[in-house]
Every structure is written in structure tokens, then in C-alpha cells.
Amino acid sequence: MDGGTASLARPLSGGTDHAPSYYAATANPAPDRPALDGETEVDICVVGAGYSGLSTALHLAEKGHRVTVLEGARVGWGASGRNGGQIVNGLNAGLHVFRRRFGEDVARFVADLLLEGGDIIRDRVARYDIECDLRHGNVFAALNTRHLDDLRAKRDLWAEYGLDNLEMLDRARMRDHAATDLYCGGMIDHRGGHLHPLNLALGEAAAIERLGGTIHESTPAISVETGGARPVIRTPGGVVTARTLVLCGNAYLGNLVPGLAKRIMPVSTQVMATEPLGEAQARALMPAGTCVEDVRYILDYYRMSADHRLLFGGGTVYGGTDPKDIKRKLVRSMDRVFPQLRNTRIDHAWSGNFALSFTRVPQLGRIGSNTYFAHGYSGHGVSGSHLFGRILSEAIHGDLGRFDTFAGLPWLPFPGGQGFRVPYSVLGSWWYALRDRLGA
Template sequence: MNATFKSYASYAGDGSYPDSYYAASRNIIRVPKVLEGDVSADVAVLGAGYSGLSTAIHLAELGYKVVVVEGAGVGWGASGRNGGQIVNGLNASLDTIRRRYGDAAGAFVGGLVQEGGKIIRRIVSQYGIECDMKQGNIYAAYTPAHMKELEHKKALWKSYGMDDHQLLDKEAIRKLVNTDAYVGGMLDTTGGHMHPLNLVLGEAKAFETLGGVIYEQSPVTRVEHDAERPVIHTARGRVMAKIAVLCGNAYLGHVVPKLVSRVMPVSTQMMATEPLGEERARSLIPSDMCVEDVRYILDYFRLSADNRLIFGGGTVYGGTDPADVRAKLRPNMEKVFPSMKGVKIDYAWSGNFALSFSRVPQMGRIGKNTYFAHGYSGHGVTGSHLFGRILSETIHGDASRFDQFEKLPWIPFPGGRMFRAQYSTVGSWWYQFKDAFGL
């Protein structure tokens, strides 16, 4: 391990992947290339997660010379440790977007919320990425009030041209997810799930086949974003480019002070059981689809390719890890699947996503030629791939979709940097109260 990397990347420890099921089952082992000296490029991308690599792939396909700089390893952050669920939409509902920003904004976002999933499938197919891709996701309802929300969501999405959803009563959802916990739900046939770390590792390999270069274990120390030609500095080198794209998301830290107040890191937790065997695994989720409930503090789960139950949920504002992930998640898992009581948990891990106060992801520009994208608020798998394409369009000369997102107002977290986590925690208590009492 590079000694300089250890000194500068405290956010990533020694740069090793977390002890997750995904890291243990990844199918590509990379040999990191550390940035040393001066490098030039058409475009420099900070961050080798989904946003950065989607941007890089789309630009490389257009013939640009692109360099990606990553402080740890490819997919070390949220891209390599998330729930692996391809769920369409943003955290903020289309209803919320329409109400806050007007009918035109609602129509704009409604026309593109399924695009991210299509981008993922196109890249997977075109570059032969092996990431256990499966089809279909289910929204699960605990209460009649949740079902009314889903009924409204289905009608609203249909009004924007998306007619891919099927409402499920208790009997229908029980055939797909074998539990008595839910009163119903909704099936999205265009959703799906996959192995998230193998997806991002495959995207890195695809980018490199297009002539792109990725420097890993090269933590960024500062960014000259107000310069005509932005410069990304690391401990041992720098990348000088015509254009820079910042995709550090929850792990950008204070490297770019102008972006610090826009988002807050939030921790979510996951665990993976021992292999259950195909018969037992399918007895839990006969459909082999991914599932998330519709509570504010939600649970999400799916089966892995080797028949483990991967179960996630919970949040910790400010990005700190709970003392015992297993103890936190096990009661929720056993509530949904009582037959899992006492099952061995082989892996448990945590990781941060970037939350925006409005729950709407942000895309913008600081300086003349430096762009950023972040704040997917827990729905980043599809949104990050979409934003990567939009950023590439912008750099290539068509900023029409970028301009629509850039002009959406953003709100700093109340309480500032010091008290934003405490403020958000207090606010979340109200929603937890509503979840607990089915309101």
C-alpha cells in the first residue's frame, strides 16, 4: 500500500474495501495506478463511482481524452456497497417536484426518471459486464395509507407516460414476497437489481477499453475550479484539463468548500446472511425481485446470486456508523421473515450516501469549466448514471437538460455544518413516529 495514500486518505482508512459481501465476491481485482507528476486531459473526473464513470464512459465514447482520479479504489464508496437495486425515480416524488417547482419541472423530471436504468442495461450489455442483473422491483406497503400512496404514485407516473406498474393486494404480493408483513404493494417491471460493486468495476474496465485512464489511491487535496483550465491536485501529482467534473458525493469532504453546505453524509447499513440454498431462498422471495417498503426510514432487501438474503435499512445522519449493524438490522429482517430468526449473518457493513435537504439531486457548475453532481439522497444507482449522461451532453455542447437541473433551487441544511445532523435527526423522529403508527 502506498504510504502517501495512507497519510492523505483518512476518510478511506488504508484504502481497503469494507468487509462486505460485495467486496468478498467481486469478480475483478484491480492493480491500482497512483497519480504521480503532471497529467493533461480534455476532461478530468474526480471520483470513480457511478456518477464519475458514467460521465467518463459517455465522454470516452464521444472521443474525449478522459482521466478519472479516485482517492481510494473504484467503487469504494456508495457505488460499491449499496443495496444493488435499480429503482426508478428520485428520492423526492414527482408530486413534490411538481408542487415545489411547477408543472414544467414535473414534466421534465417525469420524462427521464426511467432513463438511468436503461443506461445501466445498455452499458452492461454493450461491454459484457457480469453483475448478476435481474429484473423487477417491488414497493411494499405496511398500511392502507401506504397503499393509497402507491395508488397515487401509479396514476401520477402513468400521467407522465410510464405505464409499467401493477398494484398488488395482500394475496398478490404474498406470491412475490412470502411474508404476512405487507398489506399490498406495487410492482415495477422496469426496475431490477444487480451486484453493485461488480457493476462499477465492470464500468471501470469498459472505460479503460475506450482509452480512459483511472488513477486510484490518489486522494484529491484541492481543486482549482475558478481557473480557465481547472486543475485537480493530489499528494503526488495533478491533472490539468479543459474541463473538470466533481463526483465525490458523500466522500468529497471539505476538498471543495463551495459544495460542503449543499449535502450531508448519511450512513445506511446492510448485511448478508449465509448462503440459504436455492429452495430456502426462493421460499422467501419466490419472484427473485428486489423489495423496498415505502416508509420514511425504510428497509430494502433482495437475494444474491448465491442465494443469500441481503437486507439493508436504517439511517444515521452525519455519516457515522452504528456500533452493531447486525443488532440494528436483525429485528427488522426477522419481522419481515420470521423464519430467518437466528440465521447466521456472514457480512455486515455500512456506508454513506449524500443527502440534499430537498431530496432532489443537484447538478451545477462552479467556475467556468468545473461541473458537479451529487445529492442523490439514497436513490443514486439510476440517478448517477443519468446525471453522467447529462454531464457528458453538456460538455459535448448540449446543455439543455443540464440547465433544467441547474436552475432548480437548492436549500442549505438548517443549523449549518455544525448542527445539520442534529437538526435532521430531530426532523426524522416525526417521520419515524408516523411509520410506527401507520400514519
């Protein structure tokens, strides 16, 4: 991708305060970090204090680099502080997709990466003593025999590459994870898990600062110049000149770099939190304490919080707009899974965007010689962003092996470009939703 100058087309939607989520209401204390004021020269500048940016910055700080992070709102303001909190190993595009499209060598390369993101998270939590309610195990729920066949095929394929963390569940064992009659079985990933996502982001930010890094909040990048010897980032209050620039805005990067904007599409998903259910009811509904997602194209995902609330998410809105009534949209799905919770009070409901790539393969790459980017995790960003942050840090530190392999994979634009990507995706979702209903 060629270097050049680009500017932000629109400001952040929803202001700079955290979304009115359960996570924001239960966040660990964090300092207010001052906005950038004036001109400065830095070694490495990371745009975006979500998981991709924080992971990259923390890995670089651990290697001895001086890193400055610019965040348009607050640390974890975007998807990293709003998501379902599930550590789902792997990438949205399945291992079979990589093998079919790119061959055996790429499939083996990707297989070696599938568990790394979750391992990085667990290492960060332990090393920096991050309090984020980390728990182990995530479960994929099947509503019909086709779903079970697909899960079994995934387990068998992963086993071919030496990955033995997946185990099938029959109907009875599935009820240990979700006390509902909706599912005919499922599969547990023993290396998955769940956590408080905003507290993870806040803990990683604190670790960066502990290692000498700097974070500026309320500092959106309004333009970047990537064509010169050193990238230049302009903000409302100052200018940063960097030796290396890393763009980690993902679904909230806007048109800061038009060449990146056309590669992805923002998609909103919604989450809500019930009133506290009490320990007894929480254990009765989800005895094993894992998190669950079903395997439909438009899926439900849920888990219990540390204070015994059901956190329930699902649905998508292509283009990244928020539905008018989040609670109404999600309550019907929750009641379908757990009719025992009908008429339960909902205390929090919120929405946020993730970045979807057309192929569901996340992308990383370089603009010119000294500007890097990563985005497009397509709903698998909790683990994927931590993995890609490490790979970006390796490249910046001088080891381009894994970076070049992934950056060399071809990407495809959405059919019809940015103007048609939303209706195209809506039509596709209707088709796949119909297949799910028919069990085809």
C-alpha cells in the same frame, strides 16, 4: 458558484481497501490501477470512480473524449460498491413534489427522465458484457392502508405522464415477492431491478479503459483550483491540469470544495448478508426473484443474491458515522420481516454513506466555466447517478439543454447550516417514524 481554491479537510475514513462486504468478497477480478505520479495535462479530469464519475467518463469516452479519472481509494469504494443493489426508478423527491414546487413544465421534464437511469444501466451491462447478476423488477411494500394509498397515488400520477411501468399488488400477490405476513400489499415497478453493484462499477471502469480512458486509484484530490482558465487538481503524488474538471465525490468529497459540502449531508446506511440459504429456501422466501423495499421513512430493503443469500439493509445514521453493531441493528428488522430466518448466521455486515440533500432533489451544476459537479441523490443513486452522468457528458460535449434545466432548479440549505443539520434531521426522522408506526 464562484471559482477558487479549496482543499480536502480530512482523508478518506476506513482506508483505501473496499469495505468488508459481500460484494467485495464476490467481486470480479480487477487490475490494481497505479496512483498518479508526476505532473500531467489532460482533456477531462473526473474526480471519483463511483457511478457518477464512471457514468460521466464512459459517456464522454464513447463520444471520443480522452478522460482521466482520479479515485482516492479503489473503483467503487464508496456508495457505488456498497449499496443495496436496487435499481429504483425515479428520484427521491416524488414527481408530485416537482410539480408543486416548480410547475408543470419542470414536472414533465423530470417525468421524461425517470426511467432513463435504469435504461442506461441495462444498456451498459449488455453493451460491455458486464457480469453483475442483473435481474428485473423491484417492489415497494406497504405496511398499512396509508402506504397503499400513497403507492396508488404515485402509480396514477406516473400514468398521467405516460409511465405505465407500475402495478399495484394485493396482499396475496405481495407474498409472491416476500413470503411474510407483514405487508398488506404493495406495488411492483416492472422497469426496476437489482444487481451486484460493485461488479457493475468494475465493469464500467474496464469499459472506460477499453475506450482509451485512464483511471488512477489511491489518488485522492487534496486540493483543486477552479478560478483559472484551467482547473488544477493536486494529489499526494502529482498535479493534474485539465481543460474540464468534473467533481463526483458525492458523500465522500469532504471539504474539497466547501461550497459543495454545505449543500449535502453524509448519511450512513447498513447492509448485511446471511449465510447461503440454498435455492429452495431462497425461492420460498422471495419466489419472484425481485427486490423489495418498504415505504416507511426509515425503510428496510432486501433481495436475494445470486448464491441465495438474503441481502438485507436499512436504517440511517445522519452525519455518516457507523453504528457500533451493524448485525444487531439489522437482525431485529430482518427477523420481523422473515421470522423463518431467526438464528440464521450472518456472514457479512457493512456500512457506507450516501449524500442527502435537504429537498431530496439531486443537484448538478457548474463552478466557473469549466468545473462541473453532481451529488445529493438521497438514497436513489444507483439509477440517478447514471442519469446525471449522461447529462454531465452532454453539457461537456456542448449540449447544455438538460443540464441547464436541472442546474437552474433552486436548492435549499439545511436549516441551521452544517452545525445543526444532523439534530434537525434526527428530529424529523423521529416525527416521520412515529407517523409510520401510527399509520397516519
